[in-house]
Each structure stands twice: as C-alpha cells, then as structure tokens.
Amino acid sequence: MAVIESIIQHYNHWIMIFLMVSGLYIVVNRGNMVKKLVGLSLFQTSVYLIYITPGKILGGTPPILDDAFTVYSNPLPHVLILTAIVVGVATLALGLALVVRINEAYGSIEEDELFANGEDGT
Template identity: 70%
Template sequence: MEMLETFAAHYNYFITIFLMISGLFIVIARGNLIKKLVGLSLFQTSVYLLYLTPAKILGGTAPIYDESYKLYSNPLPHVLMLTAIVVGVATLSLGLALVVRIKEAYGTVEEDEIFAKDPEAE
C-alpha cells in the first residue's frame, strides 16, 4: 500500500524513467535509422518532463509579480526546456536530413542492409 502511494505521488517520475528507457531501447534495438531517431526524440522528451515536474506547482500561475497572485510556478525550468526543445528539434531535423542523404547514397535506411553493402562502415 505504501509502495503504491509512493508510486502515485511520484508517477510522473516513473513516466520520465519509462520514456527514457524505452527511448534508449529503441535507439539500440531498432535497425531502421528513422526509428532510431524517433527513439532518440523520446529519450530527449523524457528530460523535459524531468525538469518540468518539480517546477510546476498545482494551482500555481505564471510568475506575475502582483499582490493578487500568491502561488506561482518556477519559470526557470520552463525556459530551460524551451531551449532544450529547440535543441531537440534541431537535432531531429539534422538527423533526418542525414538519413535522407544516407538513403540517397546507399538506397536504404536499414542498418543491416547498409553494413551489408559497405562492411567497413561499421
């Protein structure tokens, strides 16, 4: 029962861990270059959740400096994650661009087929 309570109270951390591990798993286990990038994005997304969880306060507002608002969320992690999202988008788009070029050069986006065509690239 106690364990369940801990779980319930920290469920978004567990989601974070789940996202992180499944993302990493996809990166490692999948041979399709695009699916790998999907995994990578999941992996990065988990970080957003990790940062935002402690920053968000239930019922809190945006940090507006005024008498009428007593409870507000910490803005800094939100801003940080804005940056991280930008980085993530940039990485994903560059990765996809690379995959397009790889497809042009090798005619496939499957890792094993690429290595079969070019054994030394491994």
C-alpha cells in the same frame, strides 16, 4: 496508505523513466534510422518531463505575474526546456537530412543492409 502515497509522489518519475528507457531500447535495438530518431526524441521528451515536474507547486499558477495570485510555479525549468525543445528540433532536422543523404548514397536506411553493403565493398 504509505504505498499509495509513494506511488502518487513518484508517478511522474516512473512514467518518465519508462519513456526514457523505451527511447534507449529503440535506439539500441532498431536498425531503421527514422525509427532511431523517433527513439531519440522520445528520450529527449522524457528529459523535458523530468525538468518540468519539480518546478510545479501544488496550488500555484503559471509564472505570469498578476495581483490576483501569490504562488507561482518555478519559471526557470520552463526557460531551460523551451531552449531544449527548439534545439532538439534543430538537431532532429539535421539527423533527418543525414538520413536522406544516406538513402541517396546507399539506397537504404536499414543498418543491417548498410553493413552488408559495406562488407561487399560496394
């Protein structure tokens, strides 16, 4: 019984860790730059999850004030993550623009091919 309880308590955290580690793995292992950026956003969204999870109160409602409710979930993580999402898409756009430029300049977005070109001195 304690085991099942522990699984339910930490399920969010474990999925979050899995997402984060997958993002890390993609960033380290994959040479394609678009894939790397997808991995980075996976990593980022897992952080959204770790912030929002502790803000939830069981039986609470979204933090929009009304006389009918007394228990609200914590609004502060929501604000922080709103900011993080918007900043995240801005940095993603910047990264993608860099990918486009690299493709223009070197004709490839694969890390291995770029390194090979560099060793040829081209």
